[in-house]
Amino acid sequence: MMENERAVVPIGHQMGMPQLDRADILIIGNGIAGLTAAIEARRLAPDKRIVIITEQIHPTINTPALKQFAIGKLEREQLLAYPAGTERAERIHVVNAHVAEIHANSKYIKTSNNYGFGYDKLLIATGSAPQGLPEGTPGRNFDGVCTLHRLQDYLDLRRRLTEVSDAVVIGGGVHAIETVMGLLYWGIRVHWLIRGATFMSRVLDETASEIVLEHVRNNGCKVYTNTEVVGVVGRIGAVAGVITNHKEMIPCQLVLTCTGTNPVMTLADHCTLPLKKERGIIVDDQLRTSVPDIFAAGDVAALKNPLTGKYEPRALWYAAVAQARVAAASMTGHDDLANQSFGVQWHATHLGELSMLTVGSPLETGPNIMTLTDTSQGGYRRMAIIDDRLIGYLALGSAQPDSLAIKQIIDEGHPIRDITKELLKGSFDARRYLSQRHTYMAQAMLTGKLPSLPTGKPTGKLPAPALPAPMTTSARTSQVRSQPLPAVSMPTENRFGVSAPMPAQPAASMPIQAQRDTDALNPWRVERRTDTLMANPAISLSQGPTRQTDAIDRMQTQIPLAPVPVPASSLLEEDEEISPFTGSLPALPRQVVESTLEPVPVYRDAAQSAPTASGRNLWSYSGKQAVVRRERQTRQEENSAEKVERHPSHNLWSYVRKG
């Protein structure tokens, strides 16, 4: 379907335009989704002409890090998402212009200064814009009524801080609470207005919300629940206070509205073919919109939520990166890479000393959903479980759990009967669990025991249950993913025959590499395989034993390949393929290890500042405690002394000023 004939773009004649250019891949917007897609597309298609059109006058930045920028922990240069000059190094052309309309029939766009751009594939990554106060609110345009969304907004905030003693923050979400903590850090009296009765009512239950609000109150913020702003009072055009729906006036010099964002969809209205949109431009799992050759990714794209079936945008950093990579794979015709499941949503943040994590839908209730809660160790954890599978996890406490590992457990549908208690108590050691799991898998497959593994071990062979909602989607995507597999089963058999007898010879690895390229590119390949085998019993059951042994052969062939030493390496290249079963870390030469790590007494500060280290077995790498040299240590102590001076709390992410 990607092989559409290239349309001729006769715009020069048609409209008398002075200039016309074209690109194979045209990307609108250089947020993280736009630039990630461009870089990924460059990797997948080295010869295509890739152009980014943007209105933003600065390079792509880490927008979540703007919170640190707001409290002066970071400088502007430290916000860059990719090293300076990446665009040029990757041969990505960046054009500064405003895109006015999309001519989808003839496949070109027109900028507001009458510049035409033909495209082969178009990606819309225009992001989102803050909502601000509702239209019609009196005084919403006064000086001092701001939103925080872009770099300029934060620069503006930092400029205003000196003249602010009281601030009002409006909104009941994560952005609002992070803004509150940032303002508290500067010693500003903060009044926080929440429309609902609880904080983040869709993600947190009442207990969790109360813990968070109590934490904020303890830090000096005044929280007003069930409160809305009906108007802003000003003096000579500048804010003097806000009036709430309880007919109360709160004096302030700054009003920050953190009431959410809307996707920027003006381009959808200026497209010659109808682009379907609801709350965002509707896309399928390969990020294709309703118009051929137009894709959307990032905050502007509305994907189907597997749980509710509704299309909604996921305005999160990680979602934007993941979507951009898939969009790049779709645009370059790498359908195998594009068939990647996004899995459940997750969000993690630190609120002062409190860390908060939500994965999936912990608040889901229903007849077959079991909910477990725990309040030990000063934290709060809530799990939603269907048939031994986790569907949602919520944790509040002093230590942040391994968020991505828990997401992986949910996405792959691991049985959690052995780890329920650890998860609930917040003492779950994800690294250990996943590592052991992979070891069991590898052992079972090497001994050919996989289909008849003893029950009770955390391995993949499960009775097929009535699949709950999250599993159905993953089953669907796996079905798609498993389709390309038979096509490459021939080379893998060859590969097994070639590689097994002489795994250490680099010469022999050459043809193997070539064959491996036909399979797919990492790193999704490993995940796809494990997914087919472990996470999805339905697939292997339905397709019978031959299918399974074929897959096992592939697993076995993978193992002798991994230790082959390769000279140049990167996580991206095919050489760097990592088998989750072997880990594929090469054995380090002994003298190198010793020269890198020198066993000297433990550095005290490090041990103290990492209270969770013992629990996570961070020192278990070497068995011995390795630290830098003595003279270096003193130098470090000086450095850290300086740091303490600059950031009074030293406990990072705690914005609150102490003493």
Add this chain to the structure above:
Amino acid sequence: MPNPVLLHKTGPQVMQELQACIGCNECLLACPALAEPITIDRLNHETLSGPISGPVARFARACYQCGACVPPCPVGLHRDAMMMWLKVRLLRSGGE
């Protein structure tokens, strides 16, 4: 039974963590081994692919995996595992 393979996360996991990094620099601010200014974009970039520059290589050698970078991470990522990968890349590229 002592467990010898808790060294690191697998490549796909490290890759995923690098993508999830929001670039807040908290791990670097907490690091006791960081001696010269390195920005998170460069560190992430070079952990992933491409040549490893001098400052990053020196930092990778100075890192002694104390784990001080892990608790401050607001999104719960493991910079220590990423650093381990950087070290492996450094060794493989003959940087020693």
